[in-house]
Amino acid sequence: MKIIVDAFGGDHAPRAVMEGCAMAVAEYGIEVLLVGDRARIEQCAQENGISMEGISIEHAPGIMPVEAEPTDIRKKYADSSLAVGLQKLTKQEGDALVSAGSTGALVVGASLMVGRIKGIKRAAIGTLIPTFNGAYLLLDSGANAECRPEMLQQFAVMGSAYMQALQGVAAPRVGLINIGSEPNKGTPLQQESYQLLQNSPIHFIGNVEPRELPGWACDVAVADGFTGNVVLKLTEGVALSFAGEIKRMLKANTFTMFAALLMRKNLQEFKKKMDYTEHGGAPLMGISRPVIKAHGSSNAKAFKNAIRQARDFAAGDVVGRIETALADIKAHEKQQENESARS
């Protein structure tokens, strides 16, 4: 198994990326194809004593800035570490790709260069959202602000395949994010999606209200990219405000500081449950080869976890599972057509 890694994506590139690669090679026994400026990579390895065992370098002189226009990836930034990495993935010179570069460039580059799975209308970003009970995959979490019902159906199928393969959930509970439990709630998008989801080869549990999400009401939460992004960022925002207020409270006076000491272990566990870096990155769903978007602020550990996630994405044949599910949907639609023609 060989994972292609963009050496020049993220706030702490290339050092954190390379340290994460070295940790992943040592821990998971995989190979890494590291893409980026060869001289800078070699210098960074030397200066920081990073082992390059199991890591080969693919030279790419350029870097795609986060603020660059995503569509420029194919011409202006064709020599960037991200573009060259995607080329390598297309040519099957690696089994999966990890990058902490611009989300927009990754979505556009992967869709145009690597290509979508046949029949998939749009690539979606999946984000694993931790709750105190377990994590759920939210998609689309921001790639497509506007969606049609068929897109939400495909998000559900893709999210299901991912959770089966990577989290070992046999029949992931798929919920449609909506403002009420009844099928007629929400806008026409939710109403029509509900009907499609009921007739899909997934374990659809109906509408899930946002209030229930933090209680782990489902394994896969489906929404258009606007709503998904609101859910993602508001969950982070409320969690951070609570964490900040708890911190302030514990530092209020000598009594509370002593209290904090008494429950140090419990507080650490509490913090760990909320830790996003434990979960690696965000899978890009619907691309014909596995792609993981690592968080821009990823440290070495987060990169290591993203690489493990990329390995599991490839090994679990998520793409194959999605293809099978799409074929099922098509067969079901054909059957319904035949039935309505006969009657």
Added chain:
Amino acid sequence: MKIIVDAFGGDHAPRAVMEGCAMAVAEYGIEVLLVGDRARIEQCAQENGISMEGISIEHAPGIMPVEAEPTDIRKKYADSSLAVGLQKLTKQEGDALVSAGSTGALVVGASLMVGRIKGIKRAAIGTLIPTFNGAYLLLDSGANAECRPEMLQQFAVMGSAYMQALQGVAAPRVGLINIGSEPNKGTPLQQESYQLLQNSPIHFIGNVEPRELPGWACDVAVADGFTGNVVLKLTEGVALSFAGEIKRMLKANTFTMFAALLMRKNLQEFKKKMDYTEHGGAPLMGISRPVIKAHGSSNAKAFKNAIRQARDFAAGDVVGRIETALADIKAHEKQQENESARS
């Protein structure tokens, strides 16, 4: 000042409603017109020793169930406490109305019977969301799943007027809930609303990302009713999951239980900051007379606060402020038309 109160709305009616009314009369020196079955009200007062000083009763034999079709309020449930209360408000026999009944029935009943402010396209539900720094008014928080840009502009104007009058904020910061800070982010609804909001008689601070909301990024947060309801319910959900986890942690063992004792005062303050009942109910914005929707689970204190809020809604002339702002928008539009005609 006389506040009309629906005696038979909410989970704890009529007792909690009546206790709240008695507290409000004693504390704020207002009058209450309590609407509902006279015999049951009198019996409840006697059984629970609730003072009826300052409270007059308007007999209404029926009750509108929460699950009833909202549009049935005018015929099938015309004799319900909610319908009769709205009639009294229409006839100006009271300055404002408070009900903890069905939100849908209240929105429909108020829109059809009391009527909207001239020029207002749709009534919206405003919800005061507490943060650890201050509260912001979210609207629409669920009355209109689908919205047009002009509706969001009106929500902004109405929310601004409310926060000026009730919270004493001279120039409330109005933010448009969106998935990025740039004007071109989001769907066409957000993009077009952004342009309208820039040209409105309000203090528009641009897009506000959901991550920033819990940090009190604005005083008024504007969104379509679908997005607003997601924000409202997810904020509650994440807050409740954190509160539950903190509770569990504090009860984990003798050390943490001792820690909880040490910071009892701080924990009480923490809890108070999150307490929704402190803020009363949700103002129904855009109706030609003040209407407050109290939470279904309101206790006596929450009813008392909702009555105070109704009093301030009327005394602060929120309706008049909205009318002035609408006239400003109209004048501005006319001026722009003239300018473009001249050029």
